[in-house]
Amino acid sequence: MDSAELAGKIVYTWLTLVLGFILLPSAFGLSLGISELYMKILVKTLEWATLRIEKGVSKESVLKSSASVGIIQRDESPMEKGLSGLRGRDFELSDVFYFSKKGLEAIVEDEVTQRFSSEELVSWNLLTRTNVNFQYISPKLTMVWVLGVIVRYCVLLPLRVTLAFVGISFLVIGTTLVGQLPESSLRNRLSELVHLTCCRICVRALSGTIHYHNKQYRPQKGGICVANHTSPIDVLILTTDGCYAMVGQVHGGLMGIIQRAMVKSCPHVWFERSEMKDRHLVTKRLREHIADKKKLPILIFPEGTCINNTSVMMFKKGSFEIGGTIYPVAIKYNPQFGDAFWNSSKYNMVSYLLRMMTSWAIVCDVWYMPPMTREEGEDAVQFANRVKSAIAIQGGLTELPWDGGLKRAKVKDTFKEEQQKNYSKMIVGNGSLNSELD
Amino acid sequence: MGSCSSRAARIPDVDSIQRETGFSQASLLRLYHRFRALDKNEKGYLSRVDLQEIGALAVNPLGDRIIDSFFPDGSLQLDFPGFVRVLAHFRPVDVEDLRNRDPQEPEPLNSRMNKLRFAFQLYDLDRDGKISRHEMLQVLRLMVGVQVTEEQLESIADRTVQEADEDGDGAVSFLEFAKSLEKMNIEQKMSIRILK
Numbered sequence: 001m002d003s004a005e006l007a008g009k010i011v012y013t014w015l016t017l018v019l020g021f022i023l024l025p026s027a028f029g030l031s032l033g034i035s036e037l038y039m040k041i042l043v044k045t046l047e048w049a050t051l052r053i054e055k056g057v058s059k060e061s062v063l064k065s066s067a068s069v070g071i072i073q074r075d076e077s078p079m080e081k082g083l084s085g086l087r088g089r090d091f092e093l094s095d096v097f098y099f100s101k102k103g104l105e106a107i108v109e110d111e112v113t114q115r116f117s118s119e120e121l122v123s124w125n126l127l128t129r130t131n132v133n134f135q136y137i138s139p140k141l142t143m144v145w146v147l148g149v150i151v152r153y154c155v156l157l158p159l160r161v162t163l164a165f166v167g168i169s170f171l172v173i174g175t176t177l178v179g180q181l182p183e184s185s186l187r188n189r190l191s192e193l194v195h196l197t198c199c200r201i202c203v204r205a206l207s208g209t210i211h212y213h214n215k216q217y218r219p220q221k222g223g224i225c226v227a228n229h230t231s232p233i234d235v236l237i238l239t240t241d242g243c244y245a246m247v248g249q250v251h252g253g254l255m256g257i258i259q260r261a262m263v264k265s266c267p268h269v270w271f272e273r274s275e276m277k278d279r280h281l282v283t284k285r286l287r288e289h290i291a292d293k294k295k296l297p298i299l300i301f302p303e304g305t306c307i308n309n310t311s312v313m314m315f316k317k318g319s320f321e322i323g324g325t326i327y328p329v330a331i332k333y334n335p336q337f338g339d340a341f342w343n344s345s346k347y348n349m350v351s352y353l354l355r356m357m358t359s360w361a362i363v364c365d366v367w368y369m370p371p372m373t374r375e376e377g378e379d380a381v382q383f384a385n386r387v388k389s390a391i392a393i394q395g396g397l398t399e400l401p402w403d404g405g406l407k408r409a410k411v412k413d414t415f416k417e418e419q420q421k422n423y424s425k426m427i428v429g430n431g432s433l434n435s436e437l438d
Numbered sequence: 439m440g441s442c443s444s445r446a447a448r449i450p451d452v453d454s455i456q457r458e459t460g461f462s463q464a465s466l467l468r469l470y471h472r473f474r475a476l477d478k479n480e481k482g483y484l485s486r487v488d489l490q491e492i493g494a495l496a497v498n499p500l501g502d503r504i505i506d507s508f509f510p511d512g513s514l515q516l517d518f519p520g521f522v523r524v525l526a527h528f529r530p531v532d533v534e535d536l537r538n539r540d541p542q543e544p545e546p547l548n549s550r551m552n553k554l555r556f557a558f559q560l561y562d563l564d565r566d567g568k569i570s571r572h573e574m575l576q577v578l579r580l581m582v583g584v585q586v587t588e589e590q591l592e593s594i595a596d597r598t599v600q601e602a603d604e605d606g607d608g609a610v611s612f613l614e615f616a617k618s619l620e621k622m623n624i625e626q627k628m629s630i631r632i633l634k
Contacts, residue, residue, distance in 0.1 A: 103500060
């Protein structure tokens with residue numbers, strides 16, 4: 001009896017504390033400053049850890065190159081130089097060396113595959129999962145690490161799970177209730193309130209610290225918001241600062257429940273997987289949505305897949321063919337506090353969320369950018385590339401022309417044909433064969 | 439370095455691979471991570487498809503031939519030693535290695551001759567030790583795609599075979615191949631330096 005009562009009392013106090021300190025303030029958009037304090041302590045601890053590691057390592061004078069430098073020495077000279085050619089030189093047996101070297105270089109290291117694994121850190125952030133190259137330094141550091149493990153798993157994790165649970169249930173219940181009301185501006189305002197509150201609670205559930213820049217360019221109704229994609233949390237981060245209509249596939253499981261709930265109170269655009277293949281259908285539905293100026297801006301991730309936040313890959317042109325104003329947004333996470341990248345082939349949603357909740361925090365910057373529209377004489381692909389460059393520059397990410405969907409589909413032959421064209425020009429170009437002139 | 443060697447120990451048969459290929463432990467570790475990253479389904483070996491998914495390789499005109507060189511004798515699975523063995527051909531030539539070489543031991547995989555052999559087998563599809571005119575045409579066709587007509591390609595192939603062929607059998611043997619490239623700086627053209 002006694003222990004049950006005691007347990008009951010503990011749970012009760014725990015819930016009241018959570019309610020008082022976290023739920024209520026977030027419902028009103030206020031902050032008690034607890035997270036800021038936590039972040040300050042965290043930053044100080046990590047700085048101390050970095051200094052200790054550097055001191056310990058300098059004795060052995062190990063050079064650690066930054067994560068962006070490749071592992072092989074590359075000769076980036078164009079094909080002409082690589083083949084030691086002047087234009088119109090003849091084919092030689094040794095030409096095959098150039099292509100085989102390029103091929104083997106791609107096997108050892110290519111730009112795309114590395115973007116689908118988590119970014120390597122320059123200095124350790126006291127999480128086991130990022131401990132790739134760092135070795136044992138000192139007992140003090142290990143103690144801090146152990147302390148960190150205890151804090152993360154025993155204090156932060158239960159708190160965060162509680163918050164997430166409360167947040168999601170509130171979202172499902174709230175949107176269902178609001179969905180019962182008839183269409184009116186009251187219903188829209190209530191639905192916005194429910195969405196915003198739940199998002200703020202969920203962000204607290206991840207100890208998220210988000211900095212929004214240039215809020216004056218926040219996406220307006222009837223427009224399309226376009227952002228780079230790193231994880232499903234991107235959605236959470238953007239919706240905390242404004243309401244969007246989402247576009248995406250219908251999922252099963254937890255995501256499915258959330259999707260179905262959300263669509264009850266506010267028109268989102270969810271597609272069945274089979275419908276996604278029909279591009280005309282997709283474009284038509286999206287066009288209908290933005291034509292209605294009262295509807296919320298659509299949120300689209302044109303990369304189509306999660307990339308590890310060091311680069312921006314090819315933007316699929318579909319979203320840029322719809323017309324309308326595009327509001328680009330750049331999202332950049334700070335990897336020092338927690339790795340937000342979702343490697344969908346390695347982790348499923350639940351284990352991903354658990355990893356998120358046992359990191360230190362999620363810190364990111366969101367930059368809203370001035371709206372862009374398609375110019376005269378610009379086709380959808382060029383427009384997409386223009387927006388992609390803008391986002392990459394703003395977020396400090398590298399730009400890659402490759403399609404993130406490469407991991408699921410074959411690459412287009414046009415790239416290969418370009419190389420073949422260049423090569424043919426070299427060996428045949430100037431009519432170095434007698435038969436040409438005859 | 440303490441933990442570095444304990445990680446290298448995770449690679450099976452690391453010592454024999456090191457002896458055979460001459461890669462340093464650090465390089466082998468990097469290559470092992472790369473092998474694991476390419477092996478998306480964690481099968482423990484690589485298949486043709488895994489290599490074909492590398493974008494930069496798929497657009498390489500000789501991409502398929504290069505993949506073939508990893509799967510000799512019709513095998514379908516590439517394990518880590520096999521993977522490293524092929525990459526060892528592209529290890530830069532180490533001057534130290536050359537001087538300290540024991541003439542009794544077989545040539546290291548990255549010797550000039552072995553680099554040439556690698557290039558030779560990109561041409562010699564049927565592995566009969568000779569590059570016939572037909573095989574030359576096939577490789578040329580891969581490299582130029584549809585940009586060049588059949589006649590032009592045939593005359594290029596004829597000319598090349600004629601220049602290299604010394605014993606007049608209409609095909610280029612490995613020795614003739616090596617001889618025609620004796621002035622070429624193979625070591626530099628066919629070397630990939632792995633940093634750290």
